[in-house]
Amino acid sequence: MKTIFSKNIELSILLSAFFAIVLSCSKGLERNGTELDPLTPAKADTSAGSWKTIVLTSVKDVAVAQPEAVTSANYIQELAAVKTAMASLTEEQKTAIRYWNSGGVLRWNQIMRSLVAK
Numbered sequence: 001m002k003t004i005f006s007k008n009i010e011l012s013i014l015l016s017a018f019f020a021i022v023l024s025c026s027k028g029l030e031r032n033g034t035e036l037d038p039l040t041p042a043k044a045d046t047s048a049g050s051w052k053t054i055v056l057t058s059v060k061d062v063a064v065a066q067p068e069a070v071t072s073a074n075y076i077q078e079l080a081a082v083k084t085a086m087a088s089l090t091e092e093q094k095t096a097i098r099y100w101n102s103g104g105v106l107r108w109n110q111i112m113r114s115l116v117a118k
Helices: 006-023 073-087 091-100 104-117
Strands: none
Touching: 091 104
16 A cells, blocks of 8 residues: 555656656757768778678679669659759758758767757
């Protein structure tokens, strides 16, 4: 049988948890306007195409279709669609691209740190 004292403690804990959840979730993420430079590799690895497969034991382990020729109608059509989409980006989309251009890991780390700080 629970005493009134233990019921009050349980109620206090539940109310505290409830208010902590409600109050901690009331704020949105703050981006702080942090501008970061886009990530660029220190140097291009010109021999990357000659790397040996480490995990796979055979090219048959993963079937990859041969890409279409860059002169094929499908390739040209797909490239035109990409260029059209890029040319019609809104300012909001361009801002989002610039924001994430410095690296997803870095941005997610910033978001996680701001959530932890709450």
